[in-house]
Every structure is written in structure tokens, then in C-alpha cells.
Amino acid sequence: MIMTGTHDSNLVILSILIAMFASFSGLSLAMRMRASTGWMRRLWLGAAAVALGGGIWSMHFVAMLAYSMPGMEMSFDLALTLTSFAIALAFTGAGFAVMDWRTMAAGRLAAAGLLMGSGVLAMHYLGMAAMRIAADLSYDHGWLGISIFIAIGAATAAMWLAARDQKLSHRLVASAVMGLAIAGMHYAGMRAAIFTSTSLVDMTTGGASLGQTYLAILISAITVLILVMALSSAAVERLFQGFVRREARIALRLRIADALRGRDTQEALQEVAALMGTHFNVTRTGYGQLDPIEDIFEYDVCWTDGTVPPLLGRYPAEAFGVKIVAALSAGQTVVIDDLLDAELSDEAKTRETAQSVDTRAILVVPFVRDGRLSTIVYLNDRDHRAWQRQDIAFMEEIAERTRLVIERAAVEEKLRELNATLEERVETRTRELREAQEALLHSQKLEAVGQLVSGMAHDFNNVLAAIVGAFDLIRRRPDEPDRVRHYAEAGLEAADRGAKLTAQLLAFARAQRIQLTPLIVCDIIRPLHNLLARTLGPMIRLEFALNPHPVPVLADATQIEMMVLNLAINARDAMPDGGTLRVSTTVRNISGHPEVDDGEYVEIAVGDTGAGMDEITLRRAMEPFFTTKPVGKGTGLGLAQIYGSARQAGGTVHIDSTLGQGTTVRVLMPCTDEEPNDPVQAVTPVDFAGTGSIKILLVDDDQDVRSMIASALECQGHYVTQAENGDAALVALEENVPDIAIIDFAMPGMNGAELAKCIELRWPGLPILFASGFADTDAVEQAVGSRAKILRKPFRVDELLMAIHRLGAFA
Numbered sequence: 001m002i003m004t005g006t007h008d009s010n011l012v013i014l015s016i017l018i019a020m021f022a023s024f025s026g027l028s029l030a031m032r033m034r035a036s037t038g039w040m041r042r043l044w045l046g047a048a049a050v051a052l053g054g055g056i057w058s059m060h061f062v063a064m065l066a067y068s069m070p071g072m073e074m075s076f077d078l079a080l081t082l083t084s085f086a087i088a089l090a091f092t093g094a095g096f097a098v099m100d101w102r103t104m105a106a107g108r109l110a111a112a113g114l115l116m117g118s119g120v121l122a123m124h125y126l127g128m129a130a131m132r133i134a135a136d137l138s139y140d141h142g143w144l145g146i147s148i149f150i151a152i153g154a155a156t157a158a159m160w161l162a163a164r165d166q167k168l169s170h171r172l173v174a175s176a177v178m179g180l181a182i183a184g185m186h187y188a189g190m191r192a193a194i195f196t197s198t199s200l201v202d203m204t205t206g207g208a209s210l211g212q213t214y215l216a217i218l219i220s221a222i223t224v225l226i227l228v229m230a231l232s233s234a235a236v237e238r239l240f241q242g243f244v245r246r247e248a249r250i251a252l253r254l255r256i257a258d259a260l261r262g263r264d265t266q267e268a269l270q271e272v273a274a275l276m277g278t279h280f281n282v283t284r285t286g287y288g289q290l291d292p293i294e295d296i297f298e299y300d301v302c303w304t305d306g307t308v309p310p311l312l313g314r315y316p317a318e319a320f321g322v323k324i325v326a327a328l329s330a331g332q333t334v335v336i337d338d339l340l341d342a343e344l345s346d347e348a349k350t351r352e353t354a355q356s357v358d359t360r361a362i363l364v365v366p367f368v369r370d371g372r373l374s375t376i377v378y379l380n381d382r383d384h385r386a387w388q389r390q391d392i393a394f395m396e397e398i399a400e401r402t403r404l405v406i407e408r409a410a411v412e413e414k415l416r417e418l419n420a421t422l423e424e425r426v427e428t429r430t431r432e433l434r435e436a437q438e439a440l441l442h443s444q445k446l447e448a449v450g451q452l453v454s455g456m457a458h459d460f461n462n463v464l465a466a467i468v469g470a471f472d473l474i475r476r477r478p479d480e481p482d483r484v485r486h487y488a489e490a491g492l493e494a495a496d497r498g499a500k501l502t503a504q505l506l507a508f509a510r511a512q513r514i515q516l517t518p519l520i521v522c523d524i525i526r527p528l529h530n531l532l533a534r535t536l537g538p539m540i541r542l543e544f545a546l547n548p549h550p551v552p553v554l555a556d557a558t559q560i561e562m563m564v565l566n567l568a569i570n571a572r573d574a575m576p577d578g579g580t581l582r583v584s585t586t587v588r589n590i591s592g593h594p595e596v597d598d599g600e601y602v603e604i605a606v607g608d609t610g611a612g613m614d615e616i617t618l619r620r621a622m623e624p625f626f627t628t629k630p631v632g633k634g635t636g637l638g639l640a641q642i643y644g645s646a647r648q649a650g651g652t653v654h655i656d657s658t659l660g661q662g663t664t665v666r667v668l669m670p671c672t673d674e675e676p677n678d679p680v681q682a683v684t685p686v687d688f689a690g691t692g693s694i695k696i697l698l699v700d701d702d703q704d705v706r707s708m709i710a711s712a713l714e715c716q717g718h719y720v721t722q723a724e725n726g727d728a729a730l731v732a733l734e735e736n737v738p739d740i741a742i743i744d745f746a747m748p749g750m751n752g753a754e755l756a757k758c759i760e761l762r763w764p765g766l767p768i769l770f771a772s773g774f775a776d777t778d779a780v781e782q783a784v785g786s787r788a789k790i791l792r793k794p795f796r797v798d799e800l801l802m803a804i805h806r807l808g809a810f811a
Helices: 009-035 038-066 078-098 106-129 141-164 168-192 210-260 265-280 322-329 348-356 389-476 481-509 521-536 557-574 615-620 638-648 703-715 726-735 752-762 777-784 797-806
Strands: 135-139 193-197 284-291 296-304 313-316 334-336 361-369 372-381 517-519 540-545 553-555 579-590 599-608 652-658 662-670 695-699 719-723 740-743 768-772 790-792
Touching (some): 009 038, 038 168, 106 141, 106 168, 168 193, 210 265, 265 296, 322 334, 322 372, 361 389, 389 481, 517 521, 521 599, 553 557, 557 579, 638 652, 726 740, 740 797, 790 797
Parallel strands (some): 695 740, 768 790
Antiparallel strands (some): 135 193, 284 296, 296 313, 334 361, 652 662
16 A cells, blocks of 8 residues: 655754755855865865765755654665765765866856756665665656756756855855755655555554664764854855955055056056955945145046946035045045945935935045145945945055055156256256356456456557557658668568457457367467466566477367466466466376366466465355455456356366465366367468459448558559448449459448348359458358358458458459
8 A cells, every 4th residue: 555654844944954054064165166276175175075965965864754654664774875875975076076166167067066966866866765664665757857857957056156256145045045956856756755565554653763763863963064064164264255355455465566567647546446346346446636726526537347337527525525525634534334324424415426426335545645635545336335344444555555656646747747848948047057158258358358458558559659650750761662661561560469469359358159179278378478478567477388299178269268368367466576377288187086077188277376375265266256356356256267167168177275375276178089170370472463353342431441452452453443331332233243342341331241141142153251350250150151251350461362362253
């Protein structure tokens, strides 16, 4: 006959709880495999198999103990019982082993579900076969199929849920599904079982047999083991989560450091925002800058998970609430779990803004610079969230790391603004310094000229006396040719001396561009001998000791002249009772000097035997405007200008002085490998007889000079057309084009440069010679070009003819 049994409800509930506890323990332990390798992975695999496989086996036999049939004794075959236990462990371990916990590949998921479900089925039906009762066992095919579907389908679903992520909620759901799958499969299998009695039984008696008692003890031990493993897995879970958090934070720190290293600030902050959003699992994160003038937050860096809109653009600070902004301005981190239920966010404007940007929870870290709120870094979540203390501390740490980058970006922006105008400001400042230096140089030369004038007045009187005397004698004795020739030569020599004095005076007085060119210092200093001798006077002996083997230096000729002249005047003032002034040059090899590079330098030394200087005066000697001379006798700029000129050329100045013994000023100028320009060759008299007559246009506003030059040229057989100004010259050119035009530069109305330009336009190719006494040769070149041919007044007839010859005017 077919027999039916009953289930003890308490044991049924126990069996289901065992299945769920075992599932939670097994799945939790199995998930540790995804972060482990080697023997640790195998250890987690074995522990998971024991927890889940043992739980399945325990649940089965607890459920079997819950089942009883009146008058039917029940026992179990030991070998089949142990085999069912081994099958549960093996199939469960195999299912965990083939599961891909990282990628959740569909094939592996299906294989794991199949193995897990098959293990549950094999263990159950093998356990049923281990039953020893006085009845035949058969199965209903319908319920058998249902039990198979439940076991494999639910096991696959549980594995999928457990593998999605490491959230506790997902593991609990997966454990419930797996537990119900095990229990559901068991009770569906029990429903499929059909027991047919094979002998008469006492229907009034029944209970656990000795075999069932032993089985109950074994099941109890395994159940305790599963409970211990469940509790242990929870503790392990907490430890592991702490370990995972630490590892995740370390990894995040490294990735943030990589993002901030050598990257564009905006790009780096955008990547950091994405890293923070992913790590903290929030819906939005980013940075905002506060404009303190307009009181507006400008959000230019934002990351979202796609469920909320990005927070970009400009928002008034008041939109986020007075309380929140005040807390941030005080440097406090604002942490609000629920914007709709917190005291700090109870303002209507705050909650309205929160709803408009779809935000419920916020964590905001402020950056305060110079006592004012400047920047914020924030985390937003669209749902209520309980911020953890460790998350807040870690967020503040990350904010501090990025604060330096934001401040660096602000400094770089200011530097870019400065650099945008740096070139213009440097150019303007350089031009101002150059103009000031040139003005100072010119003023120094004018000061020196003032010193020279008094010393040169006597020489000019002597020159004029010789010239006047020569002309007076010629006028008195015109009938004595030999004496006339003698007087004329004496007058010419005196005029030459006067011309040289005038040329030297003009050279010091004219405005001159500062230009470093290769030159021989001795060639600049040697012609100054006579000028210095007149300036120093008869009470001071002048000695020159110039290097017989000079080398070129990079310097400005006018500055060299100014240096020597100023130092000579200073020396003269230091020797009111007379003495010796020595000017020398030598080549020195300098190394280890604090102001100049190592190498060869030409030393210009100007020494005197005067009063000398004490230590205080010596230390201040080259300070601008420092002077020991009486008021009106010096500006205190001489030595300062000499030092500045030397430094500009790459050299320096050193002073040796002993009180009561004298002073020596040593100027070092750097040597150069460049060849200096060839010195101007003296004019050699040339016989121009037989060169032929040419037509010459002579333009000069001075009647006496014009007549003298015209007479000299006509005496040589040339045809001269005279013009007193530029307009008259153009009229003469219209009538007859000459072979050459000789033009004065400084004339009223149209000057020589303007006339030359008109001639070049209308009569191109006509040779032009400037004959001018204008002091500033540079101004002439600037007006007419560097190719201008200039003959300086006064000049001799031979010099004029040579200049005309060089222009190719003679046929």
C-alpha cells in the first residue's frame, strides 16, 4: 500500500534557515576568490565548498528527520550517506571554481549554476537512496522535473546575484534565493517520492531509530560548523571590507597623484572628479570657484554618473543658503545626510535649489585663502545617504591634495597675465634705460666739454694769433712771393691745429649711439694725448704706457674716450699742487672674478699721485651722485657712468687707492676674436692735372665759404654753378644737369638731406657729396642713409678733389 508521511514544522523551518545561512556563508567566502590568487584562492574555494556543500547536506538530512511515517522505522546506509556528503562538497566546489567572478561570462555562469544545481540534486536523491525503510521508493515524474528546474534555475540566479558586486544587500538576496532553491528542491523532491509498504506495520507507533539518532548528532555537528562559519564569514567580511577600503584608497591616492602630475589643471581636476565619483559611489562631484566681488559660484569642473544633470555655469551663492555658505566661509566641511530634513539646510532657497539640481545628500569641503572662501570640492547624491566618518576624513584628504593644484593654477594664470605684457614692459623699460644712459653719457660729455673749454681757450687764441698774423703779413707784402708762400703755410698749419681742436671738442659734445664694436683701445687713447696735456695743465706730467702689442676689445669708442677724459679730470682735481698722471694699457687673464667671466681682458689703468681716498670714500666712489667735490664742481656721476659703460660691454671697474699716495682706476674690457675696422687713412696729395673738366653744382648758404670753394674748383679748370639754398639748386638742375652735386647739410628751409632725396627721385644716379661742418655725423647718416658720402669742414682743396675722385665724377 502507498504510505504518506508528515513533516515536523519546527524542523522544516530549521532546515530552511540552515540552507540560507549556509548559502550566505558559502557565497561570502566564494566572493573572496575574486581578489585572491594562488593558495589563498584555493583556501577560499575550499572554505566556500565546505560551508555551502555541508549546509546543503545538513539541510537535507534535517528535513529528512522532519519527515516521519507512522509505524515506519527509518535508518540510513552509512556509505551512501557519506557519499552524498562528498558529492555536495565536490559539486559545490566545482561550481565556485568555474564561476568567473570578475566578468560574469554567461557560459561560466551557466556552467556554475548547472554544477551547483546538479550537486543539490545528486546529493538529495542519493540521500533518499540511502534510506532503509520497509517500503519501496518510486517518484512522480512531474514533481521530479519541478525539483530539477528549481535546483538548477535558482542556483544559477543566486550565483548571478552574488557575482554582481560586493554589496551586502545583494549577497543577502542571493543567499535567500540559494537557500530557498535548496529547500524548494528538497521538498519538491519529497513531494515526488512515493513510498509503497512491503509488510504489515503497526500504524500506532513510530519514532526515531538508533540510526536516526546518530544521524541527528552528525547533522547537529555539521550545522554548528556551518553556523560558526557563517559568523566567521561575517567577521572576515568586515575585515576584508576594511582591507578593500584601504586598498581602494591607496589606489585612488596613486591615481590622483598621476592625474595631477604634469597635466593641464582643468583636465587633471576633471579626471580627479571622475575618480572621486566612482570611489564614493555618488551621483555627482566637482569643483566650484567663488567670485568674492559678485558673490557667485562658478562651476567649471563636474562629473556625473549619468542619472543627474551636470552642475556647470554660474550660480548665486545665496541659492545654496546663507547657513551653508557661512559654514563654508568659516572653513568648515559641510556634511548633510538629507537636505530636506537637516537644520543647516532648512532655508527655503536651499531646498528649492536642491530639488532643481536633483540632490538630496551633500559633502562639501571648502578652500579658504587669505581669510576668504575661494573654492569648494563637493560630493552629491540624489538619495538620502549616511556619510561615514572615514569617508569624510578621506574626502578632506583628497581635497587638500587638489588644493595645491588649484592654487598652482591660480598662480600660473597670474603669470600668464604678466607674461602677456612682459615683452612690452621689458622693451619699454629697456628703451627708457637706454635713453637715460645716453642722456647721462651726453651730460657727462658736456660736463667734460665745460672742463675742456677753459683749458682750450689759450690754445685757440694762439691759433687765431698765428692765422691773423699770417694774413696780415700777406696783405702787407703781396709783392714778395717767397714770403707770401711762407706766411700762407704758417697760416694753414695754425688752421689745421684749430680744426683738430674743434673736431675733438665736437666729438665729445655730439649725441652718439652706444654701439659695441671691435676696436683697438690704444688707437682710441693715443690721439687724446695732446687734448689731455692741455686739459691737465703744465703742473701735471702726463705719461702714456700703451701696450705695444694691442688686442681688440668689444667697446664703444666714444665711451672709451669719455672714460679716459673723465678719469684724467678727476686725477687733475686730486692733484691741485701738481703731480704725475699715468695712462697705461695691458692684457690680463682673469679667472674667478665675481663680476666677469673668465678670459682675457684689456686693462685701461689711469693712475695719479694725488690725495687718494680713505676706505669710506673708496667704498662709495662708484655710487651715483656721490662726490667729494664742492657744490657746482661735479655731479658725482663720472665713476658711476664709467662703471655702467664697462658692465654694459661685459667688463668691470676696480679702484686701488691709498690715502696720501694716489689712486689708480682700472677698467677691464673683454677681448674679442673679431677683427677691428681699418683705421682711416690720411689723405695723400694727388696730382689731378689732366683729369679733365667737370660740371659741379655747389650748394651752400654761407656766401664766403661758397665763393672760396667755387674759386678753388675753378682754379682746377672745373665749371661751377652756385646755389644758396635747395630751391635755387633745383632750378639750376632743371637748366643744366651737372656731373656731381656738392651740398651743405645744415641750411635754412630745405636742408641737404631733403634736397638729396629730391635729386635721387628726379635725377637718379647723380653723385652727391655732403660738405658739412655739422657736429652730429650720426644725424646726417640717419637723414640720408648710411651710404652718404660726407666731407667734414674744414678741408683742404686736395681733400675735396680726392672725395670727388672717389665718387667717380672725373671722366
